[in-house]
Amino acid sequence: MKTIKNTPIFLFIIALLFISCSNNDDNTAPTPTASDINNTIDEHSQNGTSVGTVTTNITGNLNFSITTQSVPNALSINSNTGEVFVLDYLKIDYETSPVLTANVMVTNSTETANSQVNITLNNVDDIAAFLTSSKADYNAATSGEWIKVTVDEFVLLANSLNEVTKSGATDGHYNFGVYGNVDPTSTGITMANNNGATIPANSFCFAFRYRVSADNTATTKVKVSTTSATSGYQDLGSTLPTHDTGHNYFVLKGNNTPISTTGYLSIYSKSSFHYEIIDEPTNYYYEFADASQLNTKGKTLKAVIRYQGLSTTQKQWD
Template sequence: MKTQFIYQLCFVICIGLAMSCSSEDDGDSNDPSDNLITINVAEYPSSGDFIATISSNLEGPLTYSITFETVNQAIILNGNELRVGDFLAFDFETNEELFVTIEISNGSDTEVKEYRINIQNVDDIWAFLSGNTRTAYEDASPGDWVWITESEYNDLANNLASITKSGASDNQLFSNNSVQQVPGDKTYANANGNSMPVDHYFFAFKYYSWSSNAASNRVKLSETSSEESFSSVGEILPEHDDGFNHFVLKGANIKTNSEAYLGLYASLKLGVKDDNSSSYNYGEGNTATLDDWVLGKVLLQQGLSTSVKQWD
């Protein structure tokens, strides 16, 4: 009899524990974090792009409002649609995911919808190219320099993460001083203290060519000084015209080990401007050593680098 009582007691305790666990599970399932609607969006969409339609169980005319979002104006509403607001918030290197909470109301009842937007990483350089330059970039091999437009270069400079400009500064490039020519078949480097930081990927370059049909030019870098130990980065630049030319390096994957200095072997004439705060070094031919110098002038050449690899 005692044994039967013990069995009955154990059975009651087990039923009680099961009911308790079931009650706790039901409570957890009502946690808002378990009711997130997850959406995948590729990095760098366009402002205004459609993300999702907001559904609701409420009846009658409905109003929709954003009550929370992790980045202000990243998401906007168009009626019952979620759309891209600030497209720069969809930068995988800055925000791998975005959260937004929507309150829906029919005037008497309200409903809350929560969304997690997973940002899918893409090649950031590719994202800011278009048309023929995007095709050329897609078709290029690692180490190839691809000729891009000025606006694309500026987009990369302004929108990629952790960008540094080396060589000539923007103020030096676009000063009111007139462009002058210097001879070709020499290797040049500015000595203005505007160097490339350590642990940076060098991925884009611009310079002013005095000559059309410029070919055989090589972008160079030295991790020693602006006077020696220059070596070529990537392949030969594509043939290009006079004026400012802009290039991006496909598959840049080597970081600088120390402070680095930007250089260029120019097969034909290139441009400089007067600048009392600058000077440049040069050497004959395609060389690693720049023994000569000129005071009071700046070479119109600039590099972009970043501490964060944002491409394939």
């Protein structure tokens, strides 16, 4: 009877058979994975801006979803492709959240993988970001220059910038609807409301509106005092650009100096502008000049001069 000897060739054949059998038995599926997104975008990037796409080794009918995000409803995801988008540009805000994060889950109902989204925000000029038709003029302006804007832009700034306060007149007084005209002399008139609508300490004034009753108005100034409602008024920025009858809206470029204490807002003009007749105990001060000191108190009418400023304690521009 012959026996099989353990020759080198015989052992080599046995090893090949073992390896082949082992490979045939190794049907383990790969571990499900999904790629992370790491990107940088400008704050207030427009809705629909893509920030990246999650990829995965899972196959089949896939579903992508955001399970958590650091700023709720700031981002969205295409459930079929895994592409992540800006959902609400107002929440893409450097001043409140310079980095956004989100967790993404992808599944085919059998396998699941998770992805991390990390978005770093570039700090931009928030005023410019919210302007549309007036953006070119704003970008071309120099610091301290007032720019005429639209009512929609003014309202968007008032509602979208952080920590905004309205001074000079409240919305209720500004829009009261029963009005008369202030008629200045040839030297013009400086007027200030004394109604409690002041500018908080450490604020930056950045926008202004009022209603004028004359075309080609070119001498109006915005003034601020940190002394009182009657004294210490100084010009804020340049003279307002030429404007016509009706409501006019303006933005100040590059105000980098906050007021140190509670501030008071006033207006100087040589053209007729509006006051609101109200049924409340309030008054105003005025002087027939481009004045820093207001010596005369309005006594004949319960009235509020129709002007309003916007300010914020958080500088959000260049």
